[in-house]
Amino acid sequence: MKKINNIQSVFPILLFTAVVLSNACAKNRIDITEKMKDSIVYLRISHCGYEQYQPWKNSDITEGWSVGCAVSKNEVITTALNVANAVVIEAKRFGQNEFIPAKIKIVDYESNLALIELDPNALKKALVPLKFSAKYEKGAEVNCYWLSGILQIYSGRGYLDRATVDSSSGFCRTLNFVAANVSDLTGNGQLYCIGAEPLGIACWSNDKEAGIIPAEIINGFLEDAKDGSYNGTGAVGFTTTGLLDPALRKYLKLPQQIQDGVYVSDVYTIGTGSDVLKSGDVLVSIDGFELNSYGRYIHPKYDALLFDYLITGKTAGEKITFNIWRGGKKEKIKAIVKNFDVSKMLVPWYDLDSQPQYFIVGGCILQKLTKTYLAARGADWAGKVEPHIYNYLLNEAFKPTDERKEIIVLSYVLPANINLGYHGLDQLVVDSINGMKIGSMKDVPKAFALNPKAKYDLIEFELNQPKIVLDRAAMQPANLTIAKTYGIDKSVNISSE
Numbered sequence: 001m002k003k004i005n006n007i008q009s010v011f012p013i014l015l016f017t018a019v020v021l022s023n024a025c026a027k028n029r030i031d032i033t034e035k036m037k038d039s040i041v042y043l044r045i046s047h048c049g050y051e052q053y054q055p056w057k058n059s060d061i062t063e064g065w066s067v068g069c070a071v072s073k074n075e076v077i078t079t080a081l082n083v084a085n086a087v088v089i090e091a092k093r094f095g096q097n098e099f100i101p102a103k104i105k106i107v108d109y110e111s112n113l114a115l116i117e118l119d120p121n122a123l124k125k126a127l128v129p130l131k132f133s134a135k136y137e138k139g140a141e142v143n144c145y146w147l148s149g150i151l152q153i154y155s156g157r158g159y160l161d162r163a164t165v166d167s168s169s170g171f172c173r174t175l176n177f178v179a180a181n182v183s184d185l186t187g188n189g190q191l192y193c194i195g196a197e198p199l200g201i202a203c204w205s206n207d208k209e210a211g212i213i214p215a216e217i218i219n220g221f222l223e224d225a226k227d228g229s230y231n232g233t234g235a236v237g238f239t240t241t242g243l244l245d246p247a248l249r250k251y252l253k254l255p256q257q258i259q260d261g262v263y264v265s266d267v268y269t270i271g272t273g274s275d276v277l278k279s280g281d282v283l284v285s286i287d288g289f290e291l292n293s294y295g296r297y298i299h300p301k302y303d304a305l306l307f308d309y310l311i312t313g314k315t316a317g318e319k320i321t322f323n324i325w326r327g328g329k330k331e332k333i334k335a336i337v338k339n340f341d342v343s344k345m346l347v348p349w350y351d352l353d354s355q356p357q358y359f360i361v362g363g364c365i366l367q368k369l370t371k372t373y374l375a376a377r378g379a380d381w382a383g384k385v386e387p388h389i390y391n392y393l394l395n396e397a398f399k400p401t402d403e404r405k406e407i408i409v410l411s412y413v414l415p416a417n418i419n420l421g422y423h424g425l426d427q428l429v430v431d432s433i434n435g436m437k438i439g440s441m442k443d444v445p446k447a448f449a450l451n452p453k454a455k456y457d458l459i460e461f462e463l464n465q466p467k468i469v470l471d472r473a474a475m476q477p478a479n480l481t482i483a484k485t486y487g488i489d490k491s492v493n494i495s496s497e
Helices: 002-028 215-225 246-251 371-375 387-395 443-448 472-486
Strands: 040-047 062-070 075-078 086-093 096-108 113-118 141-147 153-166 174-180 191-194 197-205 209-214 238-241 262-267 282-286 296-299 303-306 319-326 329-336 358-361 364-368 408-413 428-433 456-461 468-471
Touching: 040 075, 040 096, 040 141, 062 197, 075 215, 086 113, 096 215, 113 215, 153 209, 153 303, 174 197, 174 215, 197 215, 209 215, 358 443, 358 472, 371 387, 387 428, 428 443, 456 472, 468 472
Parallel strands: none
Antiparallel strands: 040 062, 040 086, 062 075, 075 113, 086 096, 096 113, 141 153, 141 191, 153 174, 174 209, 191 197, 197 209, 238 262, 262 282, 282 319, 296 303, 319 329, 358 364, 364 408, 408 428, 428 456, 456 468
């Protein structure tokens, strides 16, 4: 009983201390809600994409929202994913009830940032631009702000927990901050600040944490976009594995003085380093930053980070230096930071803001393979994808060649008299059409135009799958019937680029 009484006597003191500390923090907390009224806007976004497995059809229109943070008198930034497949964007600002027409000026899914331009003629007064600060204080309290659709400014808070290098939208891993113990779900571009200094914008959130695109990424994006010609961030052109096995280090003839370094396990055909590195190299340092056996380096501000940020933190066109161990000796290689459009990948990681590429003939739907196409299968899609197709995404996506720039698949066959016996064929990789190897969607119409006097069109697939033989004499009436039956208003969509 004595022990319990002691606890009970101490508890009020602890509670009183906690209240005092909480009040002290509240007094020291800087509230800039009033200041934000002219610097943040509410964005209403109408989205409309395409059905991946009926690529001639639009998906239903959906409506979403995002927060825009002013970076000029009539421009705001928000996250790229929030404006993906946008058809209409409208903005509201504090003190102005009517919606303001807006449009995307620049979108970068690798940085996960979009620059949105508001119609200056519809603004009653100019926005007040924010200046993002590269300040970083681990453990510091951070506050977030956003404007709702009813023009009310809300705020929340959390604590700056760590800096990390990860992808929030695309294939590039860039710098992100993580806030812990967040009071609200924030993943729609909400503004995060330390005190009165803008820190970054929210890009994802769960019940415990929130991701923040920091000032370094935002300021680099805005600087790159300043001249109207956007180059984009660097993209890594190789993969690495940890160099932990003493036997492998001995096999590579690494001297004792080189204790760290990471093993280059594969080199792509696109991206930074793809033209100078080789599989089997040991990457010792990048721009003077030594890499440990896990591929991390010590950043002067953020501590240990993945080496990716030494590349993705640069703008395409900048210079970079790799120190490597190759063939039993050290080498210093100077290179240029490169990036690439996602459409140039052998299997693009996303297919946004455009209609999927396809070609329908005799009820056979031939499509360009993308990660978006595969992910349309729903939850746990990776476990549902056929192994021979998933291999292209997993191991070959970053390795296009002059001979093969895209992977074309037979999605499925629309039942019709012309294709009897083939109705069960689907998810097959096209190898050739009429004897012509297929390396991209552009090859498909060319291949069907071959052998004009032949009676049949022949589609052949990889892995010795059954061939499809289509009667050319029956093709035209069959295509018309199929289009009418299945509501196909356009049988071909192939990019002209």
